[in-house]
Amino acid sequence: xxxxILNGETVTVDADPAMPILWVVREKLGLNGTKFGCGIAQCGxxxxxxxxxxxxxxxxxxxxxxxxxxxxxxxxxxEDGALTAIQQAWVSEQVPQCGYCQSGQIMSATAxxxxxxxxxxxxxxxxxxxxxxxxxxxxxxxxxxxxASGQIEPRAEGEVA
Amino acid sequence: xxxxxxxxxxxxKERSGLSKWTRRGFIGAGVLAGGGLLxxxxxxxxxxxxxxxxxxxxxxxxxxxxxxxxxDADNIVTAIVPHCEMGQGAHSVLGxxxxxxxxxxxxxxxxxxxPADGSYVVNDTARMFVAPFTMNAADWIEPTWNGLFxxxxxxxxxxxxxxxxxxxxxxxxSMRIAxxxxxxxLVGAAADAWGVPAxxxxxxxxxxxxxxxxxxxxxxxxxxxxxEQPMDQTPVxxxxxxxxxxxxxxxxxxxxxxxNGTAEFGIDAMPEGLDLSYAATIRPPVPGTSALRMDASxxxxxxxxxxxxxxxxxxxxxxxxxxxxNQAVNAIDIEWSQxxxxxxxxxxxxxxxxxxxxxxxxxxxxxxxxxxxxxEALANAASTIEAEYRVPYLAHAPMEPINCTAHYAxxxxxxxxxxxxxxxxxxxxxxxxxxxxxxxxxxxxxLGGAFGRRLGSEYVGMAARVAQATGYPVKLIxxxxxxxxxxxxxxxxTCRMRAGLAENGGLQAYxxxxxxxxxxxxxxxxxxxxxxxxxxxxxxxPLHLPFQAWRSVDHSVQGFFIESFIDEAAHAAGADSVExxxxxxxxxxxxxxxxxxxxxxxxxxxxxxxxxxxxxxxVESFGTIVAEVVEVDMxxxxxxxxxxxxxxxxxxxxxxxxxxxxxxxxIVFGLTAAMYGELELRDGxxxxxxxxxxxxxxxxxxxxxxxxxxxxxxxxxxxxxxPGLPPAAPAFANAVFAATGRRLRTLxxxxxxx
Numbered sequence: 012x013x014x015x016i017l018n019g020e021t022v023t024v025d026a027d028p029a030m031p032i033l034w035v036v037r038e039k040l041g042l043n044g045t046k047f048g049c050g051i052a053q054c055g056x057x058x059x060x061x062x063x064x065x066x067x068x069x070x071x072x073x074x075x076x077x078x079x080x081x082x083x084x085x086x087x088x089x090e091d092g093a094l095t096a097i098q099q100a101w102v103s104e105q106v107p108q109c110g111y112c113q114s115g116q117i118m119s120a121t122a123x124x125x126x127x128x129x130x131x132x133x134x135x136x137x138x139x140x141x142x143x144x145x146x147x148x149x150x151x152x153x154x155x156x157x158x159a160s161g162q163i164e165p166r167a168e169g170e171v172a
Numbered sequence: 173x174x175x176x177x178x179x180x181x182x183x184x185k186e187r188s189g190l191s192k193w194t195r196r197g198f199i200g201a202g203v204l205a206g207g208g209l210l211x212x213x214x215x216x217x218x219x220x221x222x223x224x225x226x227x228x229x230x231x232x233x234x235x236x237x238x239x240x241x242x243x244d245a246d247n248i249v250t251a252i253v254p255h256c257e258m259g260q261g262a263h264s265v266l267g268x269x270x271x272x273x274x275x276x277x278x279x280x281x282x283x284x285x286x287p288a289d290g291s292y293v294v295n296d297t298a299r300m301f302v303a304p305f306t307m308n309a310a311d312w313i314e315p316t317w318n319g320l321f322x323x324x325x326x327x328x329x330x331x332x333x334x335x336x337x338x339x340x341x342x343x344x345x346s347m348r349i350a351x352x353x354x355x356x357x358l359v360g361a362a363a364d365a366w367g368v369p370a371x372x373x374x375x376x377x378x379x380x381x382x383x384x385x386x387x388x389x390x391x392x393x394x395x396x397x398x399x400e401q402p403m404d405q406t407p408v409x410x411x412x413x414x415x416x417x418x419x420x421x422x423x424x425x426x427x428x429x430x431x432n433g434t435a436e437f438g439i440d441a442m443p444e445g446l447d448l449s450y451a452a453t454i455r456p457p458v459p460g461t462s463a464l465r466m467d468a469s470x471x472x473x474x475x476x477x478x479x480x481x482x483x484x485x486x487x488x489x490x491x492x493x494x495x496x497x498n499q500a501v502n503a504i505d506i507e508w509s510q511x512x513x514x515x516x517x518x519x520x521x522x523x524x525x526x527x528x529x530x531x532x533x534x535x536x537x538x539x540x541x542x543x544x545x546x547x548e549a550l551a552n553a554a555s556t557i558e559a560e561y562r563v564p565y566l567a568h569a570p571m572e573p574i575n576c577t578a579h580y581a582x583x584x585x586x587x588x589x590x591x592x593x594x595x596x597x598x599x600x601x602x603x604x605x606x607x608x609x610x611x612x613x614x615x616x617x618x619l620g621g622a623f624g625r626r627l628g629s630e631y632v633g634m635a636a637r638v639a640q641a642t643g644y645p646v647k648l649i650x651x652x653x654x655x656x657x658x659x660x661x662x663x664x665x666t667c668r669m670r671a672g673l674a675e676n677g678g679l680q681a682y683x684x685x686x687x688x689x690x691x692x693x694x695x696x697x698x699x700x701x702x703x704x705x706x707x708x709x710x711x712x713x714p715l716h717l718p719f720q721a722w723r724s725v726d727h728s729v730q731g732f733f734i735e736s737f738i739d740e741a742a743h744a745a746g747a748d749s750v751e752x753x754x755x756x757x758x759x760x761x762x763x764x765x766x767x768x769x770x771x772x773x774x775x776x777x778x779x780x781x782x783x784x785x786x787x788x789x790x791v792e793s794f795g796t797i798v799a800e801v802v803e804v805d806m807x808x809x810x811x812x813x814x815x816x817x818x819x820x821x822x823x824x825x826x827x828x829x830x831x832x833x834x835x836x837x838x839i840v841f842g843l844t845a846a847m848y849g850e851l852e853l854r855d856g857x858x859x860x861x862x863x864x865x866x867x868x869x870x871x872x873x874x875x876x877x878x879x880x881x882x883x884x885x886x887x888x889x890x891x892x893x894x895p896g897l898p899p900a901a902p903a904f905a906n907a908v909f910a911a912t913g914r915r916l917r918t919l920x921x922x923x924x925x926x
Contacts, residue, residue: 044433053863109259109662110430111620136872147840
């Protein structure tokens with residue numbers, strides 16, 4: 012049995028203590044927003060927050076989360092589904108292509124902006140280089156982080172550019 | 173006046189049971205099999221909405237108008253699109269094109285994935301590959317061509333997304349027509365009801381109105397009556413000055429679900445009422461071998477393990493969770509059969525290529541294109557240059573690992589998977605299970621990237637076999653290692669090139685010979701350049717690894733060969749890389765304009781910053797001309813990517829921001845391969861296994877990218893997904909040459925500076 016707080020709610024789940032958080036939330040708890048990409052903490056697609064810190068859930072066992080708080084992409088938005096500034100910027104800058112890596116990207120960016128409200132390019136590189144985007148949306152991710160942190164203006168809604 | 177046309181490619185034998193389909197070859201087979209018989213059968217039969225409605229318009233109050241569009245009681249227009257959404261944005265833009273012709277209010281438009289059904293074959297995609305000359309047929313013959321290619325596409329299961337083709341084929345020739353036809357049906361219904369001439373009815377923002385009588389109605393009010401109206405197969409389409417949505421950067425409809433974790437990909441399948449088990453598999457390390465014996469005693473004792481299967485060409489463990497299945501399958505000792513391939517290392521593969529190239533010599537091999545007399549012109553040239561180029565094998569590495577969920581029970585099979593070829597996957601499963609295709613249902617949600625990888629559907633067949641063998645509904649997932657090492661690949665190749673220069677440096681002769689030719693046929697031909705004597709030859713040689721189209725296919729290889737070697741010619745002529753190309757583009761005004769523009773926005777003619785240098789390349793692929801300038805920073809002795817400027821002429825861009833996003837992605841994909849992409853072989857097996865050794869460019873390594881678009885109009889619309897890629901590698905390598913004087917004739921680049 013493993014017990015932790017998932018997106019604000021206490022959950023208890025019957026799982027091997029060595030099972031990575033990724034597979035516990037996906038297969039046992041049915042939250043599919045966290046993605047499997049590489050299984051060895053190389054791509055960042057599985058990024059979640061453990062007590063607020065971004066971790067690679069494919070390589071973090073559920074026993075390490077015992078009694079702690081896990082936040083997944085499903086727990087990022089406000090209670091009524093209201094988008095965060097980062098999510099809004101992901102829309103205004105039309106960031107995603109296939110979208111598969113974007114849960115992880117948003118989790119990494121969310122942690123960055125919470126600790127550093129106006130990150131420089133170097134700060135963004137450092138915080139985001141663990142997240143691969145095979146579609147190559149990096150330049151838009153960078154712009155969206157700057158939009159979300161108020162450093163540049165978002166593009167118009169509806170019709171962009 | 174370019175008279176250089178690529179020769180027809182001969183029918184190629186399958187090199188591997190896995191590489192079942194090349195974009196040209198497979199569809200071509202359909203034509204040969206049925207073309208003669210089908211001419212005249214004709215028209216896409218009537219308006220099949222009665223049959224389709226239960227599949228696509230089951231909601232309350234929904235009225236299907238034709239195959240591609242439905243309208244509900246709340247006046248929501250839904251475009252039903254046959255192509256998959258793998259990040260290229262086709263769902264949105266196809267919806268935009270249909271909605272524009274329909275005069276729908278974009279805020280009331282939704283897009284849905286068409287089911288894997290014969291009615292949703294992409295006949296125009298098939299048609300573009302097989303018979304592009306029919307694409308703009310006169311009205312009187314159009315129904316015949318349309319029907320013919322629909323029949324062919326159905327026979328060949330052509331429900332394909334690839335070839336940067338969705339917008340320029342299905343968009344231009346199906347979605348727009350469906351939208352315009354539906355509009356005409358709505359107008360016809362309103363005209364009948366109101367007793368006014370159809371010509372006096374105006375459509376706008378999902379409303380119909382008749383000014384003289386003051387009448388107006390929503391589309392929804394006439395949706396049912398419209399479905400009874402005759403459907404015009406060749407309605408008049410809008411001209412560019414009449415567009416309301418096309419040509420504008422409408423926000424993508426799929427993005428909201430992709431920022432909050434709700435977007436569903438194949439790997440997320442959780443079919444209601446099914447208690448899924450999970451399968452992990454191991455495939456042979458060397459292609460073509462199989463599992464002879466295995467010792468699964470350790471795996472059998474591991475927690476959660478339900479079944480262990482030796483399926484011959486793969487071994488599977490089915491367990492309560494994927495994590496358990498994957499640990500267990502890796503605990504099995506498997507004895508594989510021996511491969512008879514002579515290739516154990518990449519040096520062996522390059523030796524195979526060299527043998528074929530040696531045999532072809534200076535004028536042998538299959539002629540791909542010829543003009544003038546290259547041999548003679550080379551012999552008489554004032555000076556000649558020659559070089560040998562190489563590229564390695566590459567994996568596609570989409571972020572969503574390969575996966576498929578299968579449920580086989582009571583003579584029916586349901587499949588949930590990410591695929592570019594849902595109907596081919598359906599046929600594959602039907603064949604394996606001995607079912608009729610209609611008894612197999614393919615559910616195909618969003619794809620977590622594909623880049624050609626998911627044109628193969630071997631994993632779908634694997635899941636069907638495991639479901640059949642175990643009786644469990646099963647979700648089968650390949651590990652990243654399996655997809656890196658045991659999949660389908662961009663081919664390696666070697667190319668030998670020669671050029672003959674006149675006294676003034678002008679390019680008089682060009683000869684290239686290489687061993688691999690797939691698609692598109694014209695990729696190997698430097699057709700935009702005015703070179704009086706040209707010879708392009710193929711000396712076929714076998715590949716050790718199975719081939720699969722990889723983003724931009726042959727252009728990813730030939731773009732590097734051609735545009736690097738043209739750069740060598742410029743250098744030999746003592747000319748500037750842009751000016752030299754411009755001098756060769758006299759007969760290609762669109763290319764010239766693109767190159768001029770990229771020189772302008774990149775500051776090409778201004779002095780380089782300290783430690784930096786620029787390289788240029790231009791490639792036309794999939795109907796779009798793209799020139800790129802890459803700026804590298806060599807100040808610490810290793811190449812860093814500083815800036816990329818790209819200029820594209822696609823004729824007309826339907827969604828500029830979406831197009832730019834695709835070009836940006838193509839550039840990063842191309843630069844990633846150029847910087848790091850390489851698969852090495854040891855004992856015939858791939859060495860690289862995951863992202864630590866099959867490296868991707870990351871946030872701290874990508875350049876700034878600026879993309880400018882030219883709408884030159886009056887030409888068929890070009891593609892977006894692939895054309896950004898081919899110029900990236902040569903422009904990068906040419907920049908390194910400009911900075912260092914080192915000509916890079918092999919990829920990847922990073923390790924040459926390690």
